[in-house]
Amino acid sequence: MTTTIWWLRRDLRLTDNQTLHAALAPAEQVIPLFIIDPTLLASPYVGEKRLAFLWANLRQLDHELQARGSRLIVRIGSPLTVLTEFLAESGASAIYAEADFSPYARRRDEAIQQTLPLQLISSLSLRHPNEVLKSNGAPYTVFTPYSRAWQALPPPDSLLPAPSRIITPTHLASDPLPTEPTLSPHLPFPPGEAEAQRRLQTFIEISIDDYAEQRDLMAMAGTSQLSPYLRFGLISARHMMTLAYQARAQATTDEARRGAQTWLNELIWREFYLAILYHFPHVRTRSFQPHFDQIIWNNDATMFAAWCQGKTGYPVVDAAMRQLLQSGWMHNRARMIVASFLVKDLLIDWRWGERWFMQHLLDGDPAANNGGWQWTAGVGTDAAPYFRVFNPILQSQKFDPDGHYLRHWLPELAHVAAKFIHTPWQMDLAEQRRAACLIGMDYPQPIIDHALARQRVLAVYGAAKKSPSPPPLAQKARGDKRLPRPLGEGRGEGDKS
DNA sequence: TGAAATGTTGGGGCG
DNA sequence: ACGCCCCAACATTTC
Numbered sequence: 001m002t003t004t005i006w007w008l009r010r011d012l013r014l015t016d017n018q019t020l021h022a023a024l025a026p027a028e029q030v031i032p033l034f035i036i037d038p039t040l041l042a043s044p045y046v047g048e049k050r051l052a053f054l055w056a057n058l059r060q061l062d063h064e065l066q067a068r069g070s071r072l073i074v075r076i077g078s079p080l081t082v083l084t085e086f087l088a089e090s091g092a093s094a095i096y097a098e099a100d101f102s103p104y105a106r107r108r109d110e111a112i113q114q115t116l117p118l119q120l121i122s123s124l125s126l127r128h129p130n131e132v133l134k135s136n137g138a139p140y141t142v143f144t145p146y147s148r149a150w151q152a153l154p155p156p157d158s159l160l161p162a163p164s165r166i167i168t169p170t171h172l173a174s175d176p177l178p179t180e181p182t183l184s185p186h187l188p189f190p191p192g193e194a195e196a197q198r199r200l201q202t203f204i205e206i207s208i209d210d211y212a213e214q215r216d217l218m219a220m221a222g223t224s225q226l227s228p229y230l231r232f233g234l235i236s237a238r239h240m241m242t243l244a245y246q247a248r249a250q251a252t253t254d255e256a257r258r259g260a261q262t263w264l265n266e267l268i269w270r271e272f273y274l275a276i277l278y279h280f281p282h283v284r285t286r287s288f289q290p291h292f293d294q295i296i297w298n299n300d301a302t303m304f305a306a307w308c309q310g311k312t313g314y315p316v317v318d319a320a321m322r323q324l325l326q327s328g329w330m331h332n333r334a335r336m337i338v339a340s341f342l343v344k345d346l347l348i349d350w351r352w353g354e355r356w357f358m359q360h361l362l363d364g365d366p367a368a369n370n371g372g373w374q375w376t377a378g379v380g381t382d383a384a385p386y387f388r389v390f391n392p393i394l395q396s397q398k399f400d401p402d403g404h405y406l407r408h409w410l411p412e413l414a415h416v417a418a419k420f421i422h423t424p425w426q427m428d429l430a431e432q433r434r435a436a437c438l439i440g441m442d443y444p445q446p447i448i449d450h451a452l453a454r455q456r457v458l459a460v461y462g463a464a465k466k467s468p469s470p471p472p473l474a475q476k477a478r479g480d481k482r483l484p485r486p487l488g489e490g491r492g493e494g495d496k497s
Numbered sequence: 498t499g500a501a502a503t504g505t506t507g508g509g510g511c512g
Numbered sequence: 513a514c515g516c517c518c519c520a521a522c523a524t525t526t527c
Contacts, residue, residue, distance in 0.1 A: 216498085332498095333498085336498070340499090375498085376498095384498075384499085385499095387499090387500090388498090388499050388500080389499070389500070389501095390499065390500085391499075391500060391501090394499080394500075395499090451501095454500085454501085
């Protein structure tokens with residue numbers, strides 16, 4: 001009797017699961033095993049919203065497995081220790097897991113492979129980072145040529161169906177999941193792969209045709225809102241890409257074709273940043289472009305707190321930050337706006353914002369989040385040029401013209417007139433009374449003047465660009481030292497994987 | 498996947 | 513009719 005272990009990490013699904021498929025192929029029995037790694041739990045990149053989402057999905061997956069004659073085993077401990085014991089206990093012949101590309105995950109898996117029969121299957125991204133390389137074998141560092149090369153590869157293979165039956169030994173004990181606050185019912189992300197597939201289907205049927213035009217409007221449901229599900233593999237990247245290709249092929253108008261292509265591009269951005277983290281693991285802690293580690297940040301803790309809590313006085317920033325706090329998700333356009341505001345207006349180290357996002361986003365992923373932050377900060381691969389500074393007022397007017405998004409997340413602005421919704425500080429006292437919103441009382445005065453902030457950041461970035469890079473060692477020490485530790489950063493490495 | 502500053506053009510008001 | 517000014521509107525350059 002051959003038994004194998006399906007070690008789940010971020011592929012919590014039965015449909016189109018190449019790892020499960022590989023684990024089933026040689027075996028009569030498969031043991032689905034999830035390991036809670038205390039190192040990851042202690043990481044400053046982990047927050048309770050994403051953990052609760054994870055636990056909820058593990059429970060859901062357990063139900064799905066039980067319906068197929070199996071169940072999910074959960075164990076707590078260091079993966080190497082747990083797997084070593086578990087192999088002996090179960091008599092399994094091999095372990096199958098989906099390859100992960102964060103530095104921590106790669107170190108962990110390589111160490112385990114030294115002693116245990118661990119097979120890694122690449123399906124986190126449709127293309128493995130080594131599949132998309134320049135003709136000289138070097139990785140791409142600019143998105144557009146990467147994307148071209150990516151799309152020149154053959155379209156995705158057909159999807160694997162969920163197995164109808166999985167046989168699992170019954171005598172194995174499971175640790176209970178740690179108790180974590182459950183997702184409150186109003187969080188708009190119910191767990192489960194069925195929910196993920198439903199959303200994907202709805203998006204393809206209703207929204208993808210207008211995606212190119214609608215995706216930037218923050219008040220609209222113009223995006224797929226699938227990121228939390230993709231983050232934990234409740235749906236495969238291949239599944240999403242397959243439908244994107246289909247939608248593009250079946251589009252009957254230019255606009256619909258453009259919608260499908262634009263959505264596909266977003267998925268390719270994810271592949272790009274996974275590849276960047278794989279090939280350039282130093283971006284986890286430092287700027288891709290070393291001379292930008294010379295920036296003298298202002299790093300004002302009070303300003304940072306105002307940003308975190310959504311109390312900057314700029315409605316579009318505050319609405320977005322409260323959406324994040326309350327729902328565990330933020331519209332992509334809003335992510336760029338608040339990131340630009342933190343880094344360029346407040347002149348706060350992008351890594352502070354990166355960490356806050358990781359702590360609160362259900363979809364928080366080390367590669368995509370890091371890539372996004374370095375892009376906005378202008379310090380990364382193919383980054384926005386440093387002098388590109390978002391104007392929060394113009395962005396607000398452009399992408400939430402009616403202020404629906406602002407009013408929804410900022411109830412204190414509910415009665416502010418349309419004329420002042422993007423700039424409530426411009427209301428005179430009579431207007432403030434009429435709107436039942438006193439600036440400085442009910443809603444903050446802006447914590448910074450954008451025009452001045454813009455001049456400041458241009459000067460500071462310009463100086464960093466000119467100053468010579470120090471040798472790598474000195475540079476690393478300085479960068480680490482400058483990271484704040486008020487939130488209990490225990491160890492140097494903290495990828496959530 | 499910007500925005501501000503600066504330059505250019507052309508229509509209309511007006512002496 | 514003409515020149516001058518003003519200033520949108522658009523284009524280009526700069527940060």
